[in-house]
Amino acid sequence: MRVLRVLPIAVRMVAIAVAGIAATAAATAVLARWLQPWAAALVAAGIVAAIVATVIWRALVPMRALFRALAGTVASYRDGDFSFGITWDKASDLIELVDAHNALGTALREQRLALVQRELLLDTMVQNTPVAMVLVDAARRVVLGNLAARRMLGDGRRLEGRAFEDLLGTADPAVREAFARGGDGMFTVGDADDEDIYHLSRRRFRLNGRIHELVLLRQLTAELRRQEVQTWKKVIRVISHELNNSLAPIASLAHSSAELLRRGQTERLPEALATIEDRARHLEGFIRDYARFAKLPAPRTVPVPWRRFAGQLATQVGFTLDLQPEDGIGRFDAAQLEQALLNLLKNAHESGSPADAVRLSIRRTPEDWRIDVLDRGSGMNDAVLANALLPFYSTKRHGTGLGLALAREIAEAHGGRIALLNRQGGGLCVSMVLPA
Known part of the structure; x- marks a missing residue:
């Protein structure tokens, strides 16, 4: 198929060559009357060569223009500009190449538009999430900081291009301490009357062949407050249940013991007092376990x-x-x-x-x-x-x-x-x- 498509161009070239040979023969015959045969042939050949070159050049000029246009649009595609197309209204087999090239440009343009829309959506989501997000490059400079990060670390100003350590230097001491500990963890900002609880998450990954770090600071105050209330309700239920299970029999046995003493039936008192002691010791151990859990000191490693x-x-x-x-x-x-x-x-x-x-x-x-x-x-x-x-x-x-x-x-x-x-x-x- 490719050979058949170039046949019209080849036929035109052969026709030009045949016409050139015929013109050379005719010119040689005419000039031979005034010049020597070899001189006549030389002059005729030069004239015909000039004519053939002119005809070939005029035939190839449009194709050269087309090739330059193709090279220009390819360079535009390489630079990310897909807005160019090529118009070719000449009747030749090159129209298929032009149509294919224009179809490629249309496909790339549509893909680029879809990508831009997705990037816009992602940027909107990142900027408006309540989680403070900071992307730091290998030189410890901020590549990206969303709105929450600006409010928390930059007093509302843009963070891009700033040294991350400088931002930490002006941050709350609790934030600096959380980063100094390394890894993930929770920390509290503010005093007991007005405090906010945050969770710090840090992840390293490669972007464009270089190490980057993504820092996430999520505020957990409201969520933890709700869970704290639920936990306290559960604690109260558990403690009330245990206290009732122990105090009810203790009160009953104490009343029974007093009644036995009044009646003078002291032989059953040791059993009642032993049960009271057992329930009291159980209650003591229960409270001790809770106190140990609530007052766990920092480990001394x-x-x-x-x-x-x-x-x-x-x-x-x-x-x-x-x-x-x-x-x-x-x-x-x-x-x-x-x-x-x-x-x-x-x-x-x-x-x-x-x-x-x-x-x-x-x-x-x-x-x-x-x-x-x-x-x-x-x-x-x-x-x-x-x-x-x-x-x-x-x-x-x-x-x-x-x-x-x-x-x-x-x-x-x-x-x-x-x-x-x-x-x-x-x-x-x-x-x-x-x-x-």
């Missing part, structure tokens, strides 16, 4: 050999130890971590697991320590797994719902995390990760 720590723990609850490496040394608050692991190991024994199937695994990973408490009990269904780490959530009849919540609080206070998952073959794995 020191180097601790895992072998020695596990030996002390084994004197209080049974388990099988898997420690790798054997001479590993962690950095943590021994008293707090002991309390957390005691709760987890006791839960493992209470899960219905055989005592010899309760295992404590402590392993060193490249970046942290992983502590797993494993059992072969009944495990947890999806609903319990989703809520087990929440304070005051318990499936036990007399449980306070603080054991797993306290373990989570201790892990997060150390800069770690905790997770629960069911094991294949039955049982539960409570996995705690602590920084090395």
Whole structure:
């Protein structure tokens, strides 16, 4: 097909060549009357060559103009300008190339318009989101800052091009402290009467081959206030329930004891007083657990050999130890971590697991320590797994719902995390990760 399309041009060239040969022969015959035969032929050939060159040049000029136009539009496409097109009204097979080129320009123009519309929509969403967003390049200069970020870090002024460290230097001290700690976390801005709670999130990624950091500052005050109210309502219900369960029998037994004394029936008094003591001690332990959870101090981390720590723990609850490496040394608050692991190991024994199937695994990973408490009990269904780490959530009849919540609080206070998952073959794995 390509050969057939160029045939008209080739035919025209052959026709020009044949005409040139015929004209050369005729001119040679005419000039031979006045000049020598060789001179006549030379002059005739020159004249005909000039004529043929002129004819060919005039035939190729439109195509050269078309090729220049094609090159110009390609250069415009490369620069992102798709508004150009080519008009070619000459009857030739090049019209197909022109039409294809114009169709390409139309497709690129439509794609560019759609892309611009999507970018406009995305920019509108980013600028108007209540989450403060700041994009920082490898030189620690701000590439993008939305409206919320301008209000929080720049007094309403544009942030682009400014040094991020300079912005932090003029920010609230709580903001600077949150960034100095590194990683994600929550912080409070303001005083007790007027405070706002924020969550800081930082993510690094490559953009155009260079490292960038996306900083997100989300205000959680209203959401946390609602959750705080719900939590307090739940706390009041739980405490009221426990107090009633203990105080009602204590009051009843005290009244009964007084009546027995009045009647002189003292033989039943020891049993009543023992029950009162039992309920009072239960109530004392309940209040003590709540106080411990509410007043958990900041951990005092020191180097601790895992072998020695596990030996002390084994004197209080049974388990099988898997420690790798054997001479590993962690950095943590021994008293707090002991309390957390005691709760987890006791839960493992209470899960219905055989005592010899309760295992404590402590392993060193490249970046942290992983502590797993494993059992072969009944495990947890999806609903319990989703809520087990929440304070005051318990499936036990007399449980306070603080054991797993306290373990989570201790892990997060150390800069770690905790997770629960069911094991294949039955049982539960409570996995705690602590920084090395």
